[in-house]
Amino acid sequence: MxxxxxxxxxxxxxxxxxxxxxxxxxxxxxxxxxxxxxxxxxxxxxxxxxxxxxxxxxxxxxxxxxxxxxxxxxxxxxxxxxxxxxxxxxxxxxxxxxxxxxxxxxxxxxxxxxxxxxxxxxxxxxxxDDEPAPVPPPPPEPTPTPIPELPALNLPSTSQVSLTIEPEAVEEDSGNSLVYTLTRTPDSLGVPLAVDFSVGGTAILGEDYTVSGAVRFDGDRGTAIFDQNATTTQFLITPIANDIFQLDRTIEVVLDDSGFLYIAEIGGNTATGTIIDDDPPPSPLYMTSATVVL
Missing domain, CATH: 2.60.40.2030 (CalX-beta domain)
Incomplete structure (x- = not known):
């Protein structure tokens, strides 16, 4: 053998x-x-x-x-x-x-x-063995033994993956997080699954927010992992509090159209979260009159 x-x-x-x-x-x-x-x-x-x-x-x-x-x-x-x-x-x-x-x-x-x-x-x-067993005369006819068929291998197939966000907006100093949830159909449940995505919006990683739960997130690209037999996976975006008056900022995540064992759901592959600035605007400056003596 x-x-x-x-x-x-x-x-x-x-x-x-x-x-x-x-x-x-x-x-x-x-x-x-x-x-x-x-x-x-x-x-x-x-x-x-x-x-x-x-x-x-x-x-x-x-x-x-x-x-x-x-x-x-x-x-x-x-x-x-x-x-x-x-x-x-x-x-x-x-x-x-x-x-x-x-x-x-x-x-x-x-x-x-x-x-x-x-x-x-x-x-x-x-x-x-496929040879008949030797028997002394008078030999009885051996009873053939049926050979069972080998079971078919059930290999994983392609899952459809969708993306949602809850809540869609959080205040900068609230301590709350934007929760991005990826969900897959059961086709590939037997194996871990990695899903890639792009990151856009006006917020800046490390300056406006931090990320937890994603295996890779660099501000432009990211990857989320489904554990074996898991139908959902999440990553969190948490605003960085400051005392600076700013405009509201956004984080847009778009799943790649397809990857190993997955395709992105059409119309369900994008989620955008907003960081709401809760700092007051600065006080206006006033110029008083002055007398210049020459």
Whole structure:
């Protein structure tokens, strides 16, 4: 039996920043066990990565025979940054020997790069022999064993993402925040999702307001992250109080039309918040008359 990495899924590196490096990468198999016929030739084994996609992480894929002590091979599994899905091809050797069903155990071990191993750390391949078992005469006809079909992989599909704001305006010295909420449809719930947006308006980051909750926000561009199985995510814009009389200022956020596993909702991709100045205007200056003696 041979294993070979044949496919992978890589997230767009622009969708993430170092703000989520505290989230651990979790590596695990897609399922617990599969059945394969000896003459099936090839079998696809998926390995997934959830949690933080930022770092280069890995583990060791240990292949064992009938006993877990009978190690056939140890294969390194490496996920590059933003790579979330790898698929290994198992080549099954068809022989002419009636040797019965043979289990092969695949185990994920020795995580590296700060990763951890998930609950599905072991996968058993049940290889069904396709040669009839030898029997002494008079031999009874063996009853054929049906081979179950492998379950289909339910990979995530594209979600539609919308943007709302509540409240739409706050006073500068109130201590309240503008709350921007992104909502996605359930299509991609099985994986974390990064949504990029542009930032406009008249307010200036660091001078008029601060931001919390967004993984990236530089005053012109930003990124918000949906956790796995989460349908909403938020970030907050909080005004910076001062004693200077100013005009009201705005922060306009516009979602990118599309990205990895999402498209923005038409007509629901923009939200604008307003910082209301609550400082009194300065007192007018009065010029008194003066006498000049030459």
């Amino acid at each position: 041979l294993l070979e990495a044949t496919d992978s899924t890589i997230l767009n590196s622009g969708n993430f920043t170092k703000s989520i490096t505290s989230i651990t990468s979790v590596l695990e198999f897609w399922e617990d066990s599969v059945n394969a016929d000896e003459n099936q030739s090839l079998l696809q084994i998926p390995i997934t990565r959830t949690g933080s996609p930022l770092d280069r992480v890995g583990a060791t894929l240990v292949v064992a025979g009938d006993s877990t002590a009978d190690v056939i091979a140890e294969i390194p599994v490496i996920f590059e940054p933003f790579e979330t899905f790898k698929e290994f091809t198992v080549s099954i050797v068809d022989n002419d020997t009636p040797d019965g069903p043979r289990p092969v155990t695949l185990t994920l071990a020795d995580p590296s790069g700060g990763a951890s191993i998930g609950q599905r750390n072991e996968l058993i391949i049940n290889i069904q």
